[in-house]
Amino acid sequence: MDAPAFSDVEVNPNQRLSSVLLNEFNYFPWSRAVSLALGGRSKIGYVNGAIEAPVITSSTYELWLRKDQLVMSWLLNSTEIAEIFSYSESSMHLWKQVKEMYGNQNNVARVFQLKKNLASLQQGSKTFVQHLGSLTNMWNELDVYRPHTTDATVLIKRAKEDKIFQLLASLGPEFEDLRSHILMNAELPSFTGVCAIIQREEVRRKVMNQETKDSVSETRAYVSSNKRPEGKVYKGKRPDLKCSYCDSLGHIKDRCWILHTELKPKFLKETKGPEIKGTQKYLNNNSYMANHAATLSTEGMVNFTTNPAALINDFAAYLYSK
Structure with a gap:
């Protein structure tokens, strides 16, 4: 029997040539x-x-x-x-x-990432051999992008690039887009140029944030000024309402307790005594109550109390008797 033309390894189309898989950066x-x-x-x-x-x-x-x-x-x-x-x-x-x-693409971004990874790499739960392997892989890849040289011009350029890398790595996450934009340039700007770009971006962000705040404030003011009174939520009486039945402030005729006794709270329904039209109008007049307090007591009003609900009913009974 003739020997096969290819070994099993050579005829396997699903084989990978390397554990390093190609992506956009490697x-x-x-x-x-x-x-x-x-x-x-x-x-x-x-x-x-x-x-x-x-x-x-x-x-x-x-x-x-x-x-x-x-x-x-x-x-x-x-x-x-x-x-x-x-x-x-x-x-x-x-x-x-x-x-x-x-x-043929610019590898500045990859060099920046490698240096950043090397600076932040920790052993963690890895064994020493695994940790050393991670470091060695990044060192070797960095050597591909930055081969050893004694050329002074190249060394000076790399030193300037390293300063820019350190500056960009120290920026906050809000500058991520700007950082990527700078690193994707065919040639890195100078250190001064990068600083100017970052400052312009910072000013732009402040202006945009202020404009956003002003816009929100104007929107809130517009909503507040055009909001219908019926939509407001009040705690207590509403001073903008007046009852046409008893002339009292804080409610309208449809919500008047005197006219609609079923709307009266439970604790007021439990009090005794007749209720007549006009009672609330007199009770709201504080000067009237002060001037006639003695008269009410001398003319024989019984069971006079400081309870507001009982006072209303007692005073209504007094007026009715007159």
Whole structure:
């Protein structure tokens, strides 16, 4: 029996080439890991063009196509964004598309994130080996973006960038959008320029907040001035109402207890004595009550009490007797 042309590993289209999956920020470490994996399988030539596609009529075309599609499956399985490249014509075409989209982009944002993560990383519940592995991965990725150099110009530029990174990392969460906007520039502004941008944003926020407060205050004032009196909630009597039946303030004729005894509170219904029209009008006149208090007592009013409800009924009975 002939030996199989491919091992089980080589013919598995669901295999991943690396534990590092491609996303928007890690092209360089991903491309290095995938290149090593393809080189170890003697398939790197399919993505770098060293193994060219034969003419479609060639007897070797079918074998080449089989291997190329296998490599393309591995590449797609090694990304988090496979749907973007799923219709690539070949593995080399896919490789070039990924490089054009992510390999030439500005990596300032990724450097900032790596430095921020390194500064805040804690061991937590990880073992020392796991913790060291996390640090090493970030150090290695940072070395890809910032390879070692003795060029004074490059070193000075990196030192200025680090100051900007520290400044942006110290900003509050309300500046997240501004921070992202600055980091996505093709070239970082100068430190002074970044400070000016942040100050302008702070002033803009203050102005917008003040305008919002003023708008809310105007809206509340408008609602208050145009609100119907019937919609107001009062605690106690309403001074804007006057009863046309007893001429008293605080209610209207439809709510008058004298005219509508069924509206009287329970504690007043339990008192005894007749109620007549005009009683409340006289009771509201404090000067009248003060001037005639002695007369009421000398003319034989019985059971005079300081209870307001009983006083109303007693005084009504007195007036009725007159």
